[in-house]
Amino acid sequence: MAEPVEVIRSPALGAIPHGFLGRRGGVSTGLVAGLNVGFGAGDDPAAVAENRRRAGAAVLPGAPLVAVHQIHSAICATVDEPWDDSHRPTADALVTARSGTVIGIVTADCAPILFADHAAGVIGAAHAGWRGAHGGVGEATLAAMEALGARRERVVAAIGPAIAQASYEVGEDFRAQFDPADERFFAPGRPGHFQFDLEAYVAARLERAGVGAVAGLSLDTYADQARFYSFRRATHLGEPNYGRQFSLIGLAHPG
Numbered sequence: 565m566a567e568p569v570e571v572i573r574s575p576a577l578g579a580i581p582h583g584f585l586g587r588r589g590g591v592s593t594g595l596v597a598g599l600n601v602g603f604g605a606g607d608d609p610a611a612v613a614e615n616r617r618r619a620g621a622a623v624l625p626g627a628p629l630v631a632v633h634q635i636h637s638a639i640c641a642t643v644d645e646p647w648d649d650s651h652r653p654t655a656d657a658l659v660t661a662r663s664g665t666v667i668g669i670v671t672a673d674c675a676p677i678l679f680a681d682h683a684a685g686v687i688g689a690a691h692a693g694w695r696g697a698h699g700g701v702g703e704a705t706l707a708a709m710e711a712l713g714a715r716r717e718r719v720v721a722a723i724g725p726a727i728a729q730a731s732y733e734v735g736e737d738f739r740a741q742f743d744p745a746d747e748r749f750f751a752p753g754r755p756g757h758f759q760f761d762l763e764a765y766v767a768a769r770l771e772r773a774g775v776g777a778v779a780g781l782s783l784d785t786y787a788d789q790a791r792f793y794s795f796r797r798a799t800h801l802g803e804p805n806y807g808r809q810f811s812l813i814g815l816a817h818p819g
Contacts, residue, residue, distance in 0.1 A: 569599060569622040570791070574722035576779035580680045580687065581624040581666070582813040584724035584781065586791045589622070590615040595803050600793065602670050602808030603649075616649070616810070620666050624814035629666045632658055634691050636674075638699040640708040643667055657690035657705040661712045666814035672795040673785050675726035675766045676811030679705060679775075681714035687813045692723075697766045698741065703773045716774045724811045725792050728784035729761040732796075785809075 569589030573582060590599025592611045599615045600607050620629035628646040632655040641653050643660035658667040659679075667689050669676055674693035680686070688705045690696070706716045729751060739750055739758050749765045750758040767778045785792040798806035 569618050571622050572724065572781065572783070574678070574724070574779055574781060576720050576722050576777060577678060577680055577813070578682065580682065580813060581816055582678050582680075582722075583623045583811070584676060584678075584783075585619055585622070585810045585812070586725065587793055587807060587809060588791065589618060591618075592807065595798070595805055596793070596807035598793075598807065599809065600807035601810045602672070605807050606805040607807070619668070619810045619812060623812045624664075624666045624816060627664050627666045627814055629668060629812070630658065630660075631668050631670070632656065634670065636691075636693055636695040638696060638701040638704045640688075640690070640701070640704040642708055642712070656692075656696050656701050657688060657708070659686065659688040659705060659708040659712060660815070661686045663815045664817045666812050668810050668812035670808040670810055671724075671726065671785075672793045672806055672808045673727040675762050676724040677702060677705070677766065677770070678722045678724065678811055678813040679709060680720050680813065681709060681718045682720070683718055684712070684714045685815060686712045686714040687815055689811060689813055692766050694738075694760070694762060694765070697762070697769055700769075702766065702770050706773055706775065717776045719775050720777045720779070721770050721775050723763055723766055723778065723780040725781060725783035725785050725809070726762055727786045727794065727796060728763070728782070729759045731784055731786035732760045732762060733757050734760045
């Protein structure tokens with residue numbers, strides 16, 4: 565019997581259809597075995613397409629799944645009408661108020677953020693690696709949600725599986741790109757190095773932007789090879805490629 569797709573939910577998002585997915589429940593084989601949904605992973609395109617179909621069905625069956633071509637930017641796309649994967653715009657976040665639609669972003673250590681204003685019926689998803697978070701992708705997503713009628717003080721943001729501080733060693737050049745006020749996100753490491761807390765940094769940016777509530781899952785993509793894909797782990801193992809996992813959120817049709 566096939567392994568089911570693992571759907572990790574955040575209590576903070578309540579009944580909103582959503583899920584942080586890992587590598588369980590897919591058809592890919594080899595280095596990216598499992599539910600790889602990344603087109604750039606050197607995977608069989610048919611396997612990726614089937615994995616993406618399974619992922620969407622696990623969160624909101626029958627709904628079109630809309631994603632973007634990610635570049636570690638702070639660009640946010642608004643989904644008025646679904647597009648297919650061959651017409652993905654370049655962006656690192658999406659928002660929509662369209663019912664019967666699932667939006668999603670892919671990650672492999674970066675922090676996925678799912679947003680919802682339950683009252684307004686507006687949702688968002690953002691890919692927040694350190695570059696995106698530092699560049700304001702969370703803030704851009706909130707602004708785009710507000711343009712659709714959301715209010716940021718009502719927005720709940722859930723941060724999914726990402727590389728944890730214990731697994732994220734960075735150098736002094738990395739630390740130098742952050743403000744002195746961000747020192748609390750860097751723990752001392754071996755000489756000349758620090759351990760960066762990406763989840764806490766993302767959460768702090770969202771709180772500073774006025775989000776109503778932020779909740780993190782504190783799941784480490786690097787440390788759990790059976791459950792998640794990880795760019796840094798694949799790099800450390802000398803693997804030529806790595807899989808990507810989906811984080812999805814949708815709006816069900818009313819009634």
